[in-house]
Amino acid sequence: MTIAEDSAPQAEVMSIASPINLIFASLFIVLVYWHFRPKQAIELPRGPPPTVFRVYTPKTLIxxxxxxxxxxxxxxxxRVFDVSPGRNFYGPGGPYENFAGRDASRGLAHQSFDEEMLTKDLSAPLDELKDLDADQLENLQSWEDRFNEKYLVVGKLVAEGDPEAPKS
Incomplete structure (x- = not known):
């Protein structure tokens, strides 16, 4: 007799990877997914539209x-700053509304929000601020530093007729 004939039939060893176990595991995974899946499509809030750096003149900035x-x-x-996050201060009805859409350099240097600090003639050359004293220049620098920290630079202000000025 041979060894194979001599031994009794051995019990089949069940494998964890048997087809029935794989079916049950797959069914379990599908049921868990269906239970925890998002019920509605998640919609992210819309951000602001992208801002492109561009060149402005006093007439286009206004x-x-x-x-x-x-x-x-x-x-x-x-330098043109987007101060829209501070709309309550710089927008309509705000204490600094005179500066909105304008070159605010002279008014900020003088710590004055009066209309006479603004350039009336939008076709005139840009204010070079040559007559400002040291204190006024320091005021202006502190305002400029504050704007640099808080707001985005969205463009450059040039005079009408400047070679960089946008064509109308």
């Missing part, structure tokens, strides 16, 4: 004064 749901921009020493 429209960004916060009226009609437009952003609020102001310029300091030739």
């Amino acid at each position: 429209e960004f004064n916060g009226e009609n749901e437009k952003p609020v921009y102001l310029a300091v020493r030739g």
Whole structure:
């Protein structure tokens, strides 16, 4: 007799990876997924539209004064800042609303929010601020530093007729 004939039939060893166990595991995974899956599509809030750095003139900047749901921009020493997050201060009805859509450099340097600090003629050359004293320049620098920390620079302010000025 041979060894194979001599031994009694051995019990089959069940494997964990048997087809029935794989079916049950798959069914369990599907049921867990169906139970915990998101019920509605998750919608992320919309961010603000992208802002493109561009060149402004006093005439093109004036429209960004916060009226009609437009952003609020102001310029300091030739750099245009988006101060829309501070709309309560710089937008319509705010204490600094005179500066919205304008070059605010002279008014900030003088710590004055009066209209006479603003350039009336939008076609005139930009204010070079040459007549400011040391204290006024220091005031202006502190305002500019504050704007740099809090707001995005969205453009550059140039005079009408400047080679960089946008074509009308």
